[in-house]
Amino acid sequence: MVGTWEGTETHYAGTCALRLEVGADSARLTSYVKCGNDTDFSQYSVDLVTEVACTGDYSGFYHADIMGKSYCHSFVLDPISGNLTTKWHLGPRSDECSRVEEASLAIDLVVNSLAPTGGQASVESMLCQPRQVPGEFAGQWAGQERFSKPCSETGRVTTTGEACAFPFTFDGVTYTNCTTAQDVRPWCSLTSEFLGFWGYCADPVPAGECVDGQAVVECQMSMVVRDSGKDGMLVSNFDACHGAAALSITETVFDAVTEGECFEKDGQPVSTGLLKAYSDREFCYRFERHGSILRMAYSPTFFSNRKHHICPEDMEISPTTAVVEMALLPPISTGLPDVKTGGWLCNQPPGPLPLAITGDTSPSPTAMAPLLPPAVVAERPPPAVPPPWGPAPSPVPPMVPAPLPAPAPLPALLPSPASPPPSQPPR
Structure with missing residues (x-):
């Protein structure tokens, strides 16, 4: 996003001309707008970027503080035209990135469509793009993932650890246990009188x-990393487990750092550090390579705080951290060579990972052409059975900072239902 950009900002009240300035060594994004009969741009806001998460090639989310309030913005850079699209919303819970993707919030949505006008960064320096996997991960691995799940001996908590409110009344019926009413999975209300706050029930345990x-x-x-990691791909395969179907996930590595130089423990080389990758979301892995054993810790996506892009502070299993431990399979049986310690990241000079060798021949983002906002892609398809709360109410946007015109009157805001927890395995 570095450079100067010009284009439009579109929201429920209309469209304004927009200019965005982002310095190469600054966490600030300065916006200037020109609306209606204005003849000159005037400063609209100064955004302080606090967090960035990659979700795809040249795309992701960033959090910014605007006038004391945190907003999550999505961003997509077209590597061919060089155009940039950002989106954010004005409604409740503006700091939640998932809200930007929900089509039902279109009335709250702000879309910025921008073309580069100067000072853009080189493709090589951009964050969200494939880079070669560190040598510590090369080869084929097999082992176990261990994680902690909310539970009760009766199953009377949700999969996110919240207590069910038994008995509860829903649609005129009183329930004393989890129900599949209007859903295919057992769920419960979090309030004695159903108000739209609910969760799927955790499986009972012995x-x-x-x-x-x-x-x-x-x-x-x-897990497998082919071609010594040069393609930037990390492929993980999870067996069917605890009611979850088998799953294969391909992630793109884009960043990694070590916690110092390689060292020895028990006569085996050791490397420790952090690895960042994305699929449709970003993950941060704390890793330790010790001889032929690889341990990784990360935050799974089934936790409601959606902090899987935050790096774990340690490698201990907890309610928010899963730990993977795998052994390297012999190269003679896999045909995949192990990268010797001389090729490990902890033995390389500091700096960004080399760009992946993917065969992509997309030109550098230098052209300047109109860009239509891309369609919003949901993280997962909507449920086949309507959720028990029914259609979500239309939220009322708050007052928009000047110089945007005041919004037209809208209906009063009803309580927003809780988002259903993911039904995927712990990824």
Whole structure:
């Protein structure tokens, strides 16, 4: 996003001309707008970027503080035209990135369509793009993933650890246990009178396995990094486990750092650090390569705080951290060579990872052409069965900072229903 950009900002009240300035060494984005009969641009806002998460090639989210309030923005850079599209919303919970993707919030949505006018960064320096996987990960691996899940011996908590409110009344019927009313999975209300706040029920666990409301689950998995990691791809395969279907995920590595030089422990080389990758979201892995053993810790996506892009502080299993431990399979059986310690990241000079060798011949983003906002892509398809709360109410946008015109009167805002927890395995 570095450079100067010009284009339009479109929202429920109309369209204004927009100019955006982003310095190469600054966390500030300065916006200037020109609306209606204005003849000159005037400063609209200065955004302080606090967090960035990549979700795809040249795309992702960033959080920015605007006038003391946090907003999540999505961004997509077209590498062919060089045009930039950003989106954010004015409604409740403006700091939640998932809200930017929800089509029902179109009345709250602000879309910025921008073309480069100067000072753009080189493609090589851009953050969200494939880079070669560090040598510590090369080869084929097999082992287990262990994570902690909310539990109770009766199943009377949700998959996110919230207590069910039994008995509760929904649609005129009183329930004393989890129900599949208007859904295919058992769920419960979080209030005695259903107000739209609910969650899917956690599976009951045998007596003694639920400790302090948490049960440790172990699942088999494997991982492969081909061609010594030059293509930037990290492929993980998860076996069917605890009611979840088998799953294969391909992630793109875009950043990694080590916590110092390689060292030895028990006569084996050791490398520790952080690895960042994205699929349709960003993950941060804390890793330790010790001889032929690889351990990784990360935050799974089934937690409601959606902080899977935040790097774990340690490698201990907790309600928000899963730990993977795998052994390197012999190259003679996999045909994939192990990268010797001389090629490990901890033995390389500091700096960004080399760009991946993918065969992509897209030109550098230097052309200047109109860009239509791309269609919003949801993280997962909508449920086949309507959720129990019915259609979501239309939220009322708050007052828009000047110089945008005041919004037309809208209906009063009803309480927003809680978002259903993901039904995917712990990824």
